[in-house]
Amino acid sequence: MARKVLIAGAGPVGLTLTLLLHENGIDVELYESVTELKPLGVGINLLPHSVRVLHQLGLEAALDDIAIRTSNLQYYNKFGQLIWSEPRGLAAGYQFPQYSIHRGYFQQMLQQTVQQRLGSDCIKTAHKLVGWSDSGDGITARFLQGDGNLTEVAGSCLIAADGINSSARRILYPDEGDPIYGGRVLWRGTSLAKPFLDGRTMFMAGHQDCKFVAYPIGEQADGAQLINWIAELTVTDLKSEMQNWNREVSTDKFGAAFRTWRFDWLDIPALIDQCNHVYEFPLSDRDPLPKWSFGNMTLIGDAAHPMYPIGSNGASQGILDAENLVAELTRSQPVNEAFMSYESVRRPATAKIVLLNRQNGPEQVMQLAEERAPDGFSDIENVIPRVELEEIAARYKQTAGFTVEAVNR
């Protein structure tokens, strides 16, 4: 059956979905609210299960041009003492790498690929989804254009990939309100600096009330790296803040908490001082929904399951949604049944991760070390036995669907 899929939202998930639909011969139109897609945001990670999807789309070389293949994930206490280290990507035995990448460059690369493969005018910018009507046989979506005019577009179905502040979700769940603040604020920045550790490692240090994360996301010809970092503090009295990824602030808001964090292998205050821009973002998510699909429309990516940026799963889970959804749409079944099958797999899978991330996901090893050895340790084995560390890491991979066996299969 010929289908025309309408997608709202040209973030990483909407763009990947567009490429997958096109690859499978399904007609697709992509609508985006902003007038121009700028390379916004800072670093994200793409885990091997989602990289498999991207490589199968022929994007391996393009990703290698703009990203770092992550070799290790390491957790440290606030004194820079190693709690846990695990290989990542190819080094861990996956058939696909893990990438650390600038979110904005990733989005731009996907945008250019979509334009090359589907035509330069296939992404309709300045089109904000504001509503739709479903006749049962198809859907008519309504978009508010940049000039203030409304336009209607007919298709066989609508997929809302419009992010954590999804308009579609607000229409479906008008009483849901704003994202739920998790009691911590993240300050994100990038600095040009000398490589640390092996130049491909992602690390986190501290504990749940005071945490620093850093990983390289790009390399310069002179050997310097673009280091993505996140400083995170518990802030209980945050005034209601909007979920704006681009709210620029000064390092004064958090720098003092990390002033003494000068480790043998990295000077964190110096790294913070080297940055140009810092963006503030309250840690937030939303409760898992009871239903994503309503007739011929459904939700995907952050619109469906925004989660804390813990365990590097945000973009990856959206890409897995897209893979599953396209597989269902290529089967010979009505669209609404395809959406129900997609949702029956992806909704419970992502709900588990949203909830596990509220318990700090795999990062709980840092909190355990802080609670059991607040003054540091000489041997981590006496604080958290290796078997316990292994169990925490394995449980998260199992829940998030990226055990080596599952991905390689």
Ligand SMILES: Cc1cc2nc3c(=O)[nH]c(=O)nc-3n(C[C@H](O)[C@H](O)[C@H](O)COP(=O)(O)OP(=O)(O)OC[C@H]3O[C@@H](n4cnc5c(N)ncnc54)[C@H](O)[C@@H]3O)c2cc1C
């Ligand atoms: C500007 C920005 C910067 C970000 N920076 C980071 C970061 O630094 N680190 C990180 O971990 N995550 C970041 N994220 C979130 C990250 O991109 C997502 O968690 C993840 O990649 C899932 O992507 P998504 O495509 O589902 O949603 P998003 O990346 O949020 O993309 C949603 C897209 O939908 C568009 N949109 C919104 N409303 C409508 C509408 N009504 N009609 C049509 N289009 C609409 C938005 O403009 C956006 O392009 C950022 C998101 C945004 C929007």
